[in-house]
Amino acid sequence: MINDLSITDMVKRFGDFTAVDGVSFDVPAGSFFSILGPSGCGKTTLLRMIAGFEEPTSGDIEIRGGSMLGVPPNKRPVNLVFQHLALFPMMNVAENIAFGLKRRGVDVPTITKKTETILERVGLPGYGTKQINQLSGGQKQRVAIARCLVLEPSVLLLDEPLGALDLKLREQMKVELKKLQAKVGTTFVYITHDQSEALVMSDRVAVMNKGRFEQVGIPQELYGKPATPFVAQFVGDNNKWSGKVVESDLEKVRIETDEGYSFLTKPHGACSCGERADLFLRPEAMLIEPKDRSGLNVFEVSVKSILFDGANSHLLTTTREDNELIVSLPQNHRFDHIEPGDDIAVGWHPDSGICFGAEE
Amino acid sequence: MPRSRMVFWIFFAPVIMWLMLLIVLPLCDLLTMSFRGENDYGDMVWTLQNYINFFDEPIYWLTFVRTCLYAVVTTVIVFLLSMPVSFYIAKLARARVQGALMIMLLLPFWVSELVRIYGWMILLRESGVLNFFMLKIGLINKPIEMLYNDATMIMGLVYTSMLFMVVPLVSVMESLDDSLIEAAHDLGAGQWTIWRTIIIPHCKPGITSGSIVVFMLVLGNYLTPNLMGGKNSLWFTEQIYNQFIASFNWNQGSAFGFLLLVLSSLIIWSGLKLTRQKLGEVAS
Numbered sequence: 001m002i003n004d005l006s007i008t009d010m011v012k013r014f015g016d017f018t019a020v021d022g023v024s025f026d027v028p029a030g031s032f033f034s035i036l037g038p039s040g041c042g043k044t045t046l047l048r049m050i051a052g053f054e055e056p057t058s059g060d061i062e063i064r065g066g067s068m069l070g071v072p073p074n075k076r077p078v079n080l081v082f083q084h085l086a087l088f089p090m091m092n093v094a095e096n097i098a099f100g101l102k103r104r105g106v107d108v109p110t111i112t113k114k115t116e117t118i119l120e121r122v123g124l125p126g127y128g129t130k131q132i133n134q135l136s137g138g139q140k141q142r143v144a145i146a147r148c149l150v151l152e153p154s155v156l157l158l159d160e161p162l163g164a165l166d167l168k169l170r171e172q173m174k175v176e177l178k179k180l181q182a183k184v185g186t187t188f189v190y191i192t193h194d195q196s197e198a199l200v201m202s203d204r205v206a207v208m209n210k211g212r213f214e215q216v217g218i219p220q221e222l223y224g225k226p227a228t229p230f231v232a233q234f235v236g237d238n239n240k241w242s243g244k245v246v247e248s249d250l251e252k253v254r255i256e257t258d259e260g261y262s263f264l265t266k267p268h269g270a271c272s273c274g275e276r277a278d279l280f281l282r283p284e285a286m287l288i289e290p291k292d293r294s295g296l297n298v299f300e301v302s303v304k305s306i307l308f309d310g311a312n313s314h315l316l317t318t319t320r321e322d323n324e325l326i327v328s329l330p331q332n333h334r335f336d337h338i339e340p341g342d343d344i345a346v347g348w349h350p351d352s353g354i355c356f357g358a359e360e
Numbered sequence: 361m362p363r364s365r366m367v368f369w370i371f372f373a374p375v376i377m378w379l380m381l382l383i384v385l386p387l388c389d390l391l392t393m394s395f396r397g398e399n400d401y402g403d404m405v406w407t408l409q410n411y412i413n414f415f416d417e418p419i420y421w422l423t424f425v426r427t428c429l430y431a432v433v434t435t436v437i438v439f440l441l442s443m444p445v446s447f448y449i450a451k452l453a454r455a456r457v458q459g460a461l462m463i464m465l466l467l468p469f470w471v472s473e474l475v476r477i478y479g480w481m482i483l484l485r486e487s488g489v490l491n492f493f494m495l496k497i498g499l500i501n502k503p504i505e506m507l508y509n510d511a512t513m514i515m516g517l518v519y520t521s522m523l524f525m526v527v528p529l530v531s532v533m534e535s536l537d538d539s540l541i542e543a544a545h546d547l548g549a550g551q552w553t554i555w556r557t558i559i560i561p562h563c564k565p566g567i568t569s570g571s572i573v574v575f576m577l578v579l580g581n582y583l584t585p586n587l588m589g590g591k592n593s594l595w596f597t598e599q600i601y602n603q604f605i606a607s608f609n610w611n612q613g614s615a616f617g618f619l620l621l622v623l624s625s626l627i628i629w630s631g632l633k634l635t636r637q638k639l640g641e642v643a644s
Contacts (some may be wrong), residue, residue, distance in 0.1 A: 051546055074548045086543035090561040099557070103548035151547065 002064065004029045004187040005050065005078075005155050010059030012045055019045040020056070021211035027155070027189060027204075032181050034198040035191045037208035038234065043191045046208075047157050050189065051080040064154050074103070079148035080157040084164060085140055087132045093119070093143055094128030100151045118150040122180065137165050141173060149184060158190045162197060174200050195235050199223065207231045227268070229356045232280040239325050241279040242358065248273050253355055255279055259321040263297045265353035276358035283314055283328040285352030288335055289345055296347035301325055303342045317344070394615035410615035420599060424619070427596040428627065430510070431578040434517045438525045438574050439567065441518065446529035447559070451538070462530070465523055473520060477587050480516055481507060508590025516588040521577050525570035532566030533559070568637055572628055579624050596620060 005027040012020040019042040027033040037043045048054045050061060052073035061068040068076055079100075088096050094115050101111045119125055122142040127135075135143065141161060148156055162170045162177075178201045181188050192198050198205045199219040206216040207230070215227040226232035233240065243257035253267045255277055265279055290296055301317035306329065313329040315338065327346055329335055338344060397407040414420045449461050468476060483489050484506040491503040506512055536559065544554045560567070585595035600620070603613030632639060 053542060053545075073542070073545045074550060080543070080546050082539045082543055084537070084539060086537065086539040088540060088544070088558060090558075099544070099549070100547035103550075103553060147547070 002029055003027060003062075004064055005033075005189065006062045007046075007050070008060045008062075010046070010049065010061070011057045012042070012049060012054060013057045018211055020049070022059075023208075023211070023213055024059075025206060025213065025216060027187055029187055030185050031203040032178070032188045032190065032201055034202035034205045035189070035208055036195055036198040036205055036235070037191075037193060039193055041208045042211040043208050044159060047080070047159055047189070047191050050155070051078055051157055052076045077154040078157055079151055079153040080159060081144050081148055081161045083159045083161065085144040085161065087140060087144055087147070089132050091132070092128065093124070093130050093132065093135070096132065096143060097128075097147045097150050100147065104151075114150055118146045121149075121184070122146045123176075138169050138173060141165065142176075145177075145180070149186060153186065155187045155189055158188060160192050160194075162192075162194070170197075177201055199235070207234060209234070226280070226354065229278055229280070232354060232356070237283050237326060238280045239283065241281075243277060243279065245273055245275050245277050245355075252350060253277070255355055259319060259323065261297075261299055261319075263353065264350040265297075265355050266351055267355045277355050278358050279353055279355045281348060281353045283326045285348045286325075286327045286346045287348065288315075288327065288329070288338070290347040293347055296349055297353075298345055298347040300343055300345055301327070303338055303340050303344060305340050306338070317346075390614040390617060393611050394618050397611050410612050411619070413612060414615065414619055419594075420616075423594045423599055424596045424623065426594065427579060428623075430514060430517075431575050434514055434521065434578045435571050435575045437514065437518050438522050439571060442522060442525040442529050442570070443555075443560075443563075445522075446526050446533055449526070450530045450533035451536075465526055469523060473583055476520065477516060477583055480519070480588065484512060507588060508593075510589065510593055513585055513589035513593050516584045517578050517581060520581070520584055521574045524573045524577060528566040528570040528573075529563060532563045536562045564635075564637070568632070568635065571631075575628065576624060579620070 003026040006025070008024050010020055010023045011018065021042075023046060025033075035043045035046065045054060049056050050068075052068065052071060052075075056069070063077055088099065091099070094112075097115045097118060098111045101114060106114075115128060116125075119127055122145060124139060124142055124146070127139070127143075132140065132143075144161065145156075145158075158177075162173050165173060174197055177188075181201075190198070190201065199222070202219060204216060205219055205222055207214045207222060209230050215222060215231045217225075217227075222231060222235045226235065232238050241255075241257040241259075241261070241263075243255045243261075245253050246256050246262070247254035248267065251266070252264055254262060254264050256262050257279070263279065267277075287296070290298065299319070301319055304316045304318050304324070307314040307316055307326075308329075311331055313331055315327045315329050317325045317327055319325060329338075394410050395406055395408070396404050397409045399405045399407070414424075449458055453461055481488070485491075486503045486505050486507075488506075490506065491500075494500045495503065540558055540562070541554055544558050549557065580597060582595070582597040582601065585593055586598060589595065596616070597620075600613050600616045603609045603616060
């Protein structure tokens, strides 16, 4: 299998600051690869190096097997969809899309034909003569993508292109982008700080923090088997306890939290007895008032408030020691009787929690 | 609301007075004067003779054409020089350097134009600084007269009017989103294409307003052509001056003044038409 893009040991320093610190990854042809990270983690710098706007301090970028070091952006077979799209306001939609083709010296009839085809493909047939400021946010988005796709790049880079859209449109564009990628089959490298964008659209996701990749994997892996405490906290919601390991074997550890709870859970890597450890637990792992309590970690919490958000509703609860804990609230009318101030029992299966040795 | 209306008039009155007393009234007087002239018996009568003189005497309209052409050439040179300068100030220089550069551009304008032109004359004249050094290092063996020719005059005009192009260009370039340039680069455009298709179209309003100001300033400049251009470089403002002061023919002088006003407005209007722009858009 040929990789469309492979990055080896890439490092970028700005003075004393290391923005990208020894990152390596491969993107197979035709896949949707996302880089997920908080702002300032170096993901934009990484993307700009792939596009050619920055030169890496060390390391190599290969696109379809050819090294891209020293190749200027206008000679690289990659195109970038900018965060704020950067459509040319002095040109209409068709001229925007034709811009790259003209630079390649393609003849006019071919340009016209290709422009029409790509506009149809992104669902904007007949929009060629419109001015950029006549388009809505979602339409601009599609023009920006069409402008790059018409050049048939080996890799399409997307720099948080959905960031400027409102929530409803963002949800819609997520699905559309995924469909578009499947249809055209171009390799997409997408960077975002929005975990839901990354999880929904990608074949594989890399979680980046402080210039390094914390974990690379399929979305389910990142969510279900986080490799580091950072991934556990950054991808999806998580409740966190700190405590000490009191019993440990390869399969299970017993951790005693600082509040005095004793939980049985699954360790990540070796956690030896007596060491400090952090325990992460997803809100949906906790069952409210479980009927069959055998093998579960059960404890009492009191409900502080109900965070109603449709299917994504949660209970904000507090433990005896006043630590906040988020518990997901299934909307199946079984728990409609719960009101703020109630005391409830919650339980969770030892397999749902994950325990890391505490960070220094 | 009589009260607010009164306040409005109190603040508006100085503006109106300024416009009426210092601009409109004198211009009206000049306009009537330009249509008056002596007939064969020495009486003052209404006549078009002053305007006819302009078109009849080749020296007059040739001077005007020459002035216009040089003004256009100067404007083009100023534009070509200002583009990279403004781009550097607006896009490449760091914030602190940016301020320093702008002040360096402004600083010479704190000194009167007359002094600046004399400064140039000290540098360029036969016994001037430049000749002295060129003789010293043996580049030439006889001093060269660098003043009093058209090239020096245009250089002087470019120097005095460059700021008026750079300032609007810098402000318009600052509003250009860097990612547009990067996007064009990413889509395969080289440097020259980026200038042609992105930067210049974006800067069009700044270029137009800068060009209008520079063109008008150069056309109406009196000092620089007079001092640096020497005897052979006739400038139309000198003709007007000569009519008023030397020949004491105020009627002819005001006719020339009005012709300058009308013809230069016409040139700017046609320039805007050619580039398909509207004055309102440029001014805003």
